[in-house]
Amino acid sequence: MNDKPSTEKTATYTLTDNGTGRTFELPVIQGTCGPDVIDVRKLYAETGCFTYDPGYTSTGSCESKITFIDGEEGILLYRGYPIDELAENSDFLEVCYLLLYGELPTLEQKQKFEHDIIYHTMLHEQINYFFRGFRRDSHPMAVMCGVVGALSAFYHDSLEISDPKHRMVASYRLIAKMPTIAAMAYKFSLGQPFVYPRNDLSYPENFLYMMFSTPCEPYKVNPVLARAMDRILILHADHEQNASTSTVRLAGSSGANPFACIAAGIASLWGPAHGGANEAVLNMLQEIGSRDRIPEYIKRAKDKDDPFRLMGFGHRVYKNFDPRAKVMEKTCHEVLDELGVRDEPLLDLAIELERIALEDDYFVQKKLYPNVDFYSGIILRAMGIPTSMFTVLFAVARTVGWVAQWNEMIEDPSQKIGRPRQLYIGHTKRRYKPLHKRD
Numbered sequence: 001m002n003d004k005p006s007t008e009k010t011a012t013y014t015l016t017d018n019g020t021g022r023t024f025e026l027p028v029i030q031g032t033c034g035p036d037v038i039d040v041r042k043l044y045a046e047t048g049c050f051t052y053d054p055g056y057t058s059t060g061s062c063e064s065k066i067t068f069i070d071g072e073e074g075i076l077l078y079r080g081y082p083i084d085e086l087a088e089n090s091d092f093l094e095v096c097y098l099l100l101y102g103e104l105p106t107l108e109q110k111q112k113f114e115h116d117i118i119y120h121t122m123l124h125e126q127i128n129y130f131f132r133g134f135r136r137d138s139h140p141m142a143v144m145c146g147v148v149g150a151l152s153a154f155y156h157d158s159l160e161i162s163d164p165k166h167r168m169v170a171s172y173r174l175i176a177k178m179p180t181i182a183a184m185a186y187k188f189s190l191g192q193p194f195v196y197p198r199n200d201l202s203y204p205e206n207f208l209y210m211m212f213s214t215p216c217e218p219y220k221v222n223p224v225l226a227r228a229m230d231r232i233l234i235l236h237a238d239h240e241q242n243a244s245t246s247t248v249r250l251a252g253s254s255g256a257n258p259f260a261c262i263a264a265g266i267a268s269l270w271g272p273a274h275g276g277a278n279e280a281v282l283n284m285l286q287e288i289g290s291r292d293r294i295p296e297y298i299k300r301a302k303d304k305d306d307p308f309r310l311m312g313f314g315h316r317v318y319k320n321f322d323p324r325a326k327v328m329e330k331t332c333h334e335v336l337d338e339l340g341v342r343d344e345p346l347l348d349l350a351i352e353l354e355r356i357a358l359e360d361d362y363f364v365q366k367k368l369y370p371n372v373d374f375y376s377g378i379i380l381r382a383m384g385i386p387t388s389m390f391t392v393l394f395a396v397a398r399t400v401g402w403v404a405q406w407n408e409m410i411e412d413p414s415q416k417i418g419r420p421r422q423l424y425i426g427h428t429k430r431r432y433k434p435l436h437k438r439d
């Protein structure tokens with residue numbers, strides 16, 4: 001792999017000002033895959049101009065070796081490995097190791113990593129009491145933001161971000177404790193006792209066990225559902241510089257501790273344009289209710305004056321298909337077969353909606369395809385996971401991506417505090433007017 005990005009090409013930039021033109025050379029950097037980038041770091045110093053890119057549609061914010069997406073071809077690679085191969089052959093903790101360390105583990109490394117993660121799943125007992133401060137009907141994502149942020153108040157011994165050992169301990173703690181916190185948020189909403197993690201279960205089994213068992217009777221985890229859960233976690237583990245990951249990097253760029261940064265990532269993930277979409281898809285399907293109402297909703301999605309969007313459709317980067325959606329659709333059928341769900345009206349509705357949208361000119365021309373969230377909600381619902389927990393699951397999975405990206409940023413020698421500028425369009429300087437002189 002080419003470690004140093006190449007900079008052989010240049011771009012020429014001409015600033016035309018009152019008829020006079022000034023020309024500047026800008027270096028062009030090539031990565032190992034993907035589009036070249038024009039290096040504008042010296043642009044302001046040399047020209048006095050900023051670049052302007054709301055939504056960062058043309059901006060690369062960092063160098064990264066973790067995840068690559070080719071949106072035109074529908075390719076997603078974690079450390080070079082295609083997502084479908086990982087979903088088919090690997091398991092979530094192996095993928096966590098890969099994302100964190102850059103290589104697939106040997107057997108010995110895998111066993112040690114699994115052991116270390118499993119032995120960090122339990123939470124400080126005091127956190128149980130912290131939960132009691134929330135209302136029982138709080139949205140579990142609100143609880144997640146609060147509890148994960150509070151971890152820095154419980155684990156003081158892993159906050160020294162310049163120490164690689166502290167960083168790794170904090171990363172392991174976050175990956176390990178996230179399912180425990182998520183399951184506790186669910187149990188709290190039901191008023192059921194918290195279920196402590198079990199070290200003899202795998203990561204996805206343990207999660208299902210903490211979510212669905214009670215102290216009153218034995219609970220056996222269904223292996224097909226555990227495998228499906230593992231796959232869902234793999235598919236959501238990382239996704240390059242998306243909104244929540246960029247939030248984690250930006251929060252971390254000031255030197256904030258990792259628990260605070262991940263809490264910031266959770267807050268960003270919550271929005272319906274990002275991780276909140278899986279919850280929104282199910283709510284939308286329920287609202288549509290029957291096949292004959294699909295055209296009405298398609299019409300609304302196309303109407304510029306209506307804020308309604310077809311949830312689970314479209315993606316900033318994928319303009320062909322979302323490779324995660326394909327695996328998710330297959331997993332969806334496996335889960336429904338295992339559970340003996342022959343007739344799932346929401347799945348029928350989703351398939352019909354997908355068919356109609358994919359034949360519609362508006363969606364074809366704008367290259368709007370189903371994304372990962374389109375089918376995940378149906379699987380999660382069939383597994384008995386309530387809608388309000390869908391985005392929480394996404395957060396559990398994405399934690400490894402966030403911590404891998406956060407570690408990569410801290411280790412990057414060119415790392416600086418993230419500090420964008422702006423195009424100011426407010427008032428120019430004006431004098432303060434005393435109250436009695438205002439109209």
Ligand code: CMC
Pocket residue numbers: 055239242272273274275277301302308309310311312313314315316317366368371372373
């Ligand atoms: N339904 C109807 N129209 C849409 C949709 C949609 N779901 N998505 C995009 N468009 C239209 C949009 O109105 C715009 O039209 P025009 O060019 O005429 O103004 C055009 O397509 C381009 O959309 P955009 O909003 O400029 O694209 P974006 O890259 O800023 O937004 C997105 C990407 C995912 C936020 C958007 O497609 C969306 O809101 N989708 C629904 C929410 C969703 O499913 N989100 C989950 C994303 S995948 C999980 C994750 O990574 O978090």
